[in-house]
Amino acid sequence: MVSGTALRGAGAVVGAAGEAAPLRVLIDGVQTGLVPVWDRGIGYGDGLFETVLIRNGAPCQWSRHLARLALGCGRLGIPVPSARCLEGEARPLIEGLDAGVLKVLITRGTGGRGYRPPAQPQPRRALLVYPLPVWPPDCYTRGLSVRYCLTRASENRSLAGIKHLNRLDNVLARAEWTDPEIAEGLMLRDDGQVVGGTMSNLFLWTGTTLDTPLLDRAGIAGTVRALTLELAAGLGIACRERDLRPADLNAARGLFLTNALIGVWPVRRLDGRDYDPGLLPWGLLKAVAQAAQTAEWPTP
Amino acid sequence: MVSGTALRGAGAVVGAAGEAAPLRVLIDGVQTGLVPVWDRGIGYGDGLFETVLIRNGAPCQWSRHLARLALGCGRLGIPVPSARCLEGEARPLIEGLDAGVLKVLITRGTGGRGYRPPAQPQPRRALLVYPLPVWPPDCYTRGLSVRYCLTRASENRSLAGIKHLNRLDNVLARAEWTDPEIAEGLMLRDDGQVVGGTMSNLFLWTGTTLDTPLLDRAGIAGTVRALTLELAAGLGIACRERDLRPADLNAARGLFLTNALIGVWPVRRLDGRDYDPGLLPWGLLKAVAQAAQTAEWPTP
Numbered sequence: 001m002v003s004g005t006a007l008r009g010a011g012a013v014v015g016a017a018g019e020a021a022p023l024r025v026l027i028d029g030v031q032t033g034l035v036p037v038w039d040r041g042i043g044y045g046d047g048l049f050e051t052v053l054i055r056n057g058a059p060c061q062w063s064r065h066l067a068r069l070a071l072g073c074g075r076l077g078i079p080v081p082s083a084r085c086l087e088g089e090a091r092p093l094i095e096g097l098d099a100g101v102l103k104v105l106i107t108r109g110t111g112g113r114g115y116r117p118p119a120q121p122q123p124r125r126a127l128l129v130y131p132l133p134v135w136p137p138d139c140y141t142r143g144l145s146v147r148y149c150l151t152r153a154s155e156n157r158s159l160a161g162i163k164h165l166n167r168l169d170n171v172l173a174r175a176e177w178t179d180p181e182i183a184e185g186l187m188l189r190d191d192g193q194v195v196g197g198t199m200s201n202l203f204l205w206t207g208t209t210l211d212t213p214l215l216d217r218a219g220i221a222g223t224v225r226a227l228t229l230e231l232a233a234g235l236g237i238a239c240r241e242r243d244l245r246p247a248d249l250n251a252a253r254g255l256f257l258t259n260a261l262i263g264v265w266p267v268r269r270l271d272g273r274d275y276d277p278g279l280l281p282w283g284l285l286k287a288v289a290q291a292a293q294t295a296e297w298p299t300p
Numbered sequence: 301m302v303s304g305t306a307l308r309g310a311g312a313v314v315g316a317a318g319e320a321a322p323l324r325v326l327i328d329g330v331q332t333g334l335v336p337v338w339d340r341g342i343g344y345g346d347g348l349f350e351t352v353l354i355r356n357g358a359p360c361q362w363s364r365h366l367a368r369l370a371l372g373c374g375r376l377g378i379p380v381p382s383a384r385c386l387e388g389e390a391r392p393l394i395e396g397l398d399a400g401v402l403k404v405l406i407t408r409g410t411g412g413r414g415y416r417p418p419a420q421p422q423p424r425r426a427l428l429v430y431p432l433p434v435w436p437p438d439c440y441t442r443g444l445s446v447r448y449c450l451t452r453a454s455e456n457r458s459l460a461g462i463k464h465l466n467r468l469d470n471v472l473a474r475a476e477w478t479d480p481e482i483a484e485g486l487m488l489r490d491d492g493q494v495v496g497g498t499m500s501n502l503f504l505w506t507g508t509t510l511d512t513p514l515l516d517r518a519g520i521a522g523t524v525r526a527l528t529l530e531l532a533a534g535l536g537i538a539c540r541e542r543d544l545r546p547a548d549l550n551a552a553r554g555l556f557l558t559n560a561l562i563g564v565w566p567v568r569r570l571d572g573r574d575y576d577p578g579l580l581p582w583g584l585l586k587a588v589a590q591a592a593q594t595a596e597w598p599t600p
Contacts, residue, residue: 020410020418022338034334035342037405037426038322042335044467045345051413076468077475103413105337108471110320113351113403113430115467115474115498118320126337130413156454156469157490166466167344167415168376169456174415175377190457190517198415217490 022128023100024093039124041107044115045165047123048072053132053260054100058295059090061260064223069106072162077117078108081125087297089127101130101261107165133261135183140289143268143277144183146197146257148246149173153187153195153218161221174198183265184257186249189218194244200257200265201225204244205280207253214241224258224292231287254280263292322428323400324393339424341407344415345465347423348372353560354400354429358595359390361560364523369406372462377417378408381425387597393427401561403428407465433561435483440589443568443577444483446497446557448546449473453487453495453518461521474498483565484557486549489518494544500557500565501525504544505580507553514541524558524592531587554580563592 025033040046050069053060066083073080086104094102105126111118151173159166173187184197194213196202201222204211210232215221232239249255254275255267264285266277325333340346350369353360366383373380386404394402405426411418451473459466473487484497494513496502501522504511510532515521532539549555554575555567564585566577 020338020412021336022413025337027337033336033338035337036321036333037325037327037335038320038333038428039342040471042339042342042347042405042407043349043465044471045465046468046471047342049343076472101413105342107342112320113322113401113428114433115470117471117475119478128338128413133414151458152456154454154456154459154466155490156452158451158472159454159468164468165343165345166454166468168346168459168464168466170415171340171344171346171417172376172458175417178419190455 022103022130024129026089026093026127028125029089035124035126036110038110039107040109040111040117041105041124041165045167046076046117047078047105047107047165048076048163049106049165050104050163051260052102052104053293053295054094054097054102054129055293055295057095057097058297059094059102060293060295061223061227063298064226065104065260068163068221068223069104072164073106075158075162076108076164078106078121078123081106081123086125086127091297093127093129097129099132101132103128103130135262139183139265141277143266143275145181145269146184146186146267147177147182148271149176149185149187149198151176151187152190155189155217157217160217160219161215163220170198186270192245194246194249195219197257200259200262203228203256203258204249204252205254205256207279208238210237210239210281210284211244211248212239212241213244222258223260224263224288227291228258228284228288231291232284235284235287237281237284256280256285258288260292263289322403322430324429326389326393326427328424329389335424335426336410338410339407340409340411340417341405341424341465345467346376346417347378347405347407347465348376348463349406349465350404350463351560352402352404353432353593353595354394354397354402355593355595357395357397358597359394359402360593360595361523361527363598364526365404365560368463368521368523369404372464373406375458375462376408376464378406378421378423381406381423386425386427389427391597393429397429399432401430401432403430435562439483439565441577443566443575444557445481445569446484446486446567447477447482448571449476449485449487449498451476451487452490455489455517457517460517460519461515463520470498486570492545494546494549495519497557500559500562502544503528503556503558504549504552505554505556507579508538510537510539510581510584511544511548512539512541513544522558523560524563524588527591528558528584528588531591532584535584535587537581537584556580556585558588560592563589
């Protein structure tokens with residue numbers, strides 16, 4: 001077990017890390033929190049990450065996270081870290097943790113100055129453990145207030161869907177509000193299409209069909225988004241990935257959000273418009289919420 | 301004067317840094333090359349950089365670099381580092397260096413997990429010194445071969461123009477070719493508009509007018525781009541920032557590229573089409589090349 005306190009101390013060498021530091025961190029298998037400032041992750045956002053929910057000392061939806069990471073590595077041309085290596089490093093790090101967050105961060109590693117990636121990149125992998133954020137206990141049943149953000153989602157077909165490190169659009173969108181009553185902000189593309197929340201995927205329930213934004217030009221295709229589409233299909237609910245506009249959201253029977261940490265969040269209110277979470281397909285929502293927080297290591 | 305060798309050794313603590321390491325590096329005024337992996341620069345590309353040409357121990361176009369950095373900090377909501385502080389740290393770092401590159405990197409610093417920026421960010425600043433890349437001696441007069449990239453430029457109106465750390469599109473575009481005969485690749489927006497080179501700005505000479513892509517949705521507005529527009533106006537040359545397409549480039553009398561390190565590069569060939577660098581407005585090109593590499597510290 002890695003000591004969080006010791007590592008906080010190590011991080012403080014180069015600056016005021018303070019309470020922002022993770023509880024535990026491991027870089028390339030070494031107990032350190034430090035990387036060279038010329039790592040391409042910092043220079044260009046040249047890498048990927050996964051945010052994994054930890055329950056009872058094990059990761060939730062681990063194989064989905066690994067699959068998305070592999071997809072992202074393939075897109076960026078970064079060698080995929082082996083599942084065996086990540087599991088071997090993650091197991092002792094999250095052992096004994098009732099609830100928490102494991103962030104897996106992969107960069108292309110160091111390389112010369114300039115955009116050109118090294119021919120033989122030596123990726124750097126960091127595993128960071130954080131406490132699980134606390135949300136109001138009734139948000140799952142009562143639903144949440146959501147707003148529209150002014151900051152538009154960055155668009156690039158080569159980068160859409162994967163969880164890469166170029167996330168300034170999400171940062172600027174999330175900086176737009178401080179009201180603690182607002183749990184999430186929705187982001188649009190420049191042409192007005194809805195992409196999703198700053199940190200979540202959006203689903204729209206028409207009463208008969210489940211719609212979610214097509215993420216071909218912007219956004220991140222979340223693991224719980226994939227889980228939701230899969231469980232919905234299993235329940236015989238028709239699903240569509242498509243072009244959604246604010247007008248479609250206005251006309252919806254209900255809305256909900258998903259991500260790996262929250263699972264499912266019904267929307268109660270969006271920019272002054274009220275929705276009745278009771279009208280959502282709760283059979284599906286319950287199945288998603290349960291599956292999203294079922295933790296287990298794959299059988300070795 | 302900071303020892304490059306010593307710092308390479310420090311960098312090697314966390315991984316195989318090898319020849320990728322800068323000659324000298326200073327982080328928040330401290331002789332270290334290491335930052336916590338939970339810095340928001342690495343997590344989200346939440347920061348900015350400048351690439352400054354060093355000649356005779358002094359920076360070229362220093363005030364333009366500072367101005368763009370301040371513009372970028374304003375856009376991202378990151379406190380602007382003072383010119384006095386940056387100068388004070390840069391002076392001893394580049395002293396005695398005949399030629400080199402100073403990379404100034406500013407991040408929002410550390411912060412908790414999640415996109416939301418801290419209310420009181422404590423930015424981190426890193427100054428890195430690299431050797432100046434070597435280009436063929438005749439490229440300035442003979443011109444260079446350039447290609448079109450398949451990777452499209454990322455689009456976001458809030459981020460266009462500034463030199464932020466979300467540069468995966470440039471990385472993927474630069475990874476498209478290894479042929480050393482090709483010096484640069486041009487990137488388009490998804491709608492087919494030309495944005496510029498992966499690491500340079502593009503100018504098109506019609507014979508009477510200087511055109512350069514309007515960077516309202518993508519691209520970086522370079523310091524030498526601004527210098528070129530200013531010098532051209534001074535020489536009575538009409539300039540337009542506008543929507544340029546490959547067809548406009550095909551019809552051009554000539555093309556040239558600019559950036560802070562290369563100054564000016566005439567284009568000799570673009571994807572099989574030949575251009576005669578002799579037809580370019582050389583009075584302007586010479587003035588830009590000279591101004592781009594004139595180094596001096598501001599009078600204290």
